[in-house]
Amino acid sequence: MQIHKVIKPAFVERFKCVGAECLISCCQGWNIFIEKKTHHRYLNADNTQISSIAKAHLRPTRKGKNHYSVITFDTQGQCPFIDENKLCSVQRELGEQALSPTCAIYPRITRRYADETRHSMTLSCPEVARLVLFDADSMMQHESEQLLANAKTNLIGQRQPVSQVSQVIHLFAWNLIQAQTHNIEENLMALAHFILYLQRIEFNLHQRFDEAQAYYHLLLTDLQTGESLLTAQPSAQSLALKVRALAVLGSLVANDASRDGYVTQGHRQVAEFLNVAELQDGAALGEKFATIDAQWLTLRQTSCLAAPHVLRNYLLYKIYHSHFPGTDVTTVMRQFYRMVLDYFYIKHLLSVKSLTEEVDQPLVLKTLASLAEKTLHSSTLDQRMNKAIDMINAGDDLSCLLLIG
Numbered sequence: 115m116q117i118h119k120v121i122k123p124a125f126v127e128r129f130k131c132v133g134a135e136c137l138i139s140c141c142q143g144w145n146i147f148i149e150k151k152t153h154h155r156y157l158n159a160d161n162t163q164i165s166s167i168a169k170a171h172l173r174p175t176r177k178g179k180n181h182y183s184v185i186t187f188d189t190q191g192q193c194p195f196i197d198e199n200k201l202c203s204v205q206r207e208l209g210e211q212a213l214s215p216t217c218a219i220y221p222r223i224t225r226r227y228a229d230e231t232r233h234s235m236t237l238s239c240p241e242v243a244r245l246v247l248f249d250a251d252s253m254m255q256h257e258s259e260q261l262l263a264n265a266k267t268n269l270i271g272q273r274q275p276v277s278q279v280s281q282v283i284h285l286f287a288w289n290l291i292q293a294q295t296h297n298i299e300e301n302l303m304a305l306a307h308f309i310l311y312l313q314r315i316e317f318n319l320h321q322r323f324d325e326a327q328a329y330y331h332l333l334l335t336d337l338q339t340g341e342s343l344l345t346a347q348p349s350a351q352s353l354a355l356k357v358r359a360l361a362v363l364g365s366l367v368a369n370d371a372s373r374d375g376y377v378t379q380g381h382r383q384v385a386e387f388l389n390v391a392e393l394q395d396g397a398a399l400g401e402k403f404a405t406i407d408a409q410w411l412t413l414r415q416t417s418c419l420a421a422p423h424v425l426r427n428y429l430l431y432k433i434y435h436s437h438f439p440g441t442d443v444t445t446v447m448r449q450f451y452r453m454v455l456d457y458f459y460i461k462h463l464l465s466v467k468s469l470t471e472e473v474d475q476p477l478v479l480k481t482l483a484s485l486a487e488k489t490l491h492s493s494t495l496d497q498r499m500n501k502a503i504d505m506i507n508a509g510d511d512l513s514c515l516l517l518i519g
């Protein structure tokens with residue numbers, strides 16, 4: 115027997131699919147694979163509506179039994195099982211238990227380790243994004259314990275445990291982001307400083323834990339007393355890095371084929387606003403980014419992003435969902451870079467939008483869900499994001515500090 119910890123944040127416990135009310139339904143625009151059992155269940159269903167849609171729209175892929183067929187969409191790019199009321203006809207006619215694992219599981223994600231299981235959900239579902247951002251206590255974690263029998267513990271024994279060092283870094287990172295401040299970017303910068311410190315001590319927390327803890331307390335005090343860690347003036351180097359980051363995100367993220375066009379359209383607006391090719395000099399570029407910074411400040415103070423938990427919950431979600439820093443602590447700065455890039459991109463997409471339209475909850479949720487669809491649902495994602503960062507950072511992951519603030 116073994117005690118196994120199960121962790122569920124509040125947003126996972128509260129989630130309910132909103133179906134027809136959804137801002138961007140998951141039943142459109144991407145590959146929905148059907149495994150062999152479900153494929154035959156649909157084809158042979160007594161309900162003739164389901165069986166005839168299955169005959170017309172399940173295309174065999176011959177990629178093994180888990181990806182036995184794929185649903186071909188109708189002329190509007192929608193799943194053909196969705197009815198005129200935007201409801202799933204499989205669920206309505208055959209019941210929830212008849213859904214394919216892909217449809218039944220989405221947007222849930224479970225990470226299993228030797229001693230714990232962590233439940234999460236993907237932000238590509240706008241309802242998940244709404245719960246995470248706008249429920250003040252969405253990231254509160256509920257822990258329970260399971261007593262597992264020997265057969266299961268044998269299986270679990272094959273899974274990787276989370277090292278103590280990873281767990282300690284995770285806790286420090288969590289607390290630095292959670293600390294109450296007037297500007298969440300100060301929290302991000304504090305975390306950057308802490309990661310740099312960990313690199314200096316070569317992640318040797320076994321022997322240098324007390325020193326690391328003392329440094330963490332120093333950073334926490336800075337955050338609590340309002341001592342700013344951000345650089346006051348953007349340098350020419352930071353402006354050039356921001357242009358490079360946006361160009362790379364445009365080609366590797368925004369242009370990626372997807373279920374919706376929100377990020378692609380938002381990116382086009384950012385490019386048109388900056389209009390870098392037509393700018394006379396660096397000062398003109400500086401003014402453009404100053405306008406974006408001013409818009410972002412206004413959004414953080416007066417829009418639906420203004421409540422202190424909104425952006426904080428977003429970053430806490432990032433830390434929880436990736437189980438930052440993961441199993442390989444030496445990649446911690448690279449993982450942090452990705453977190454900063456996401457934040458940086460959302461800031462620029464929403465700030466430029468706010469020049470022409472109101473940034474309200476639906477707009478924020480569609481932007482976040484669209485970006486998550488492009489950055490969380492791809493087997494080549496890690497490769498693509500690493501390539502993107504290599505193109506942005508010119509060999510120095512520390513450059514991400516120039517993207518904050």
Ligand code: SF4
Nearest residue numbers: 131132136140239241
């Ligand atoms: S994206 Fe989420 S809320 Fe929308 S239909 Fe899919 S599961 Fe339901």
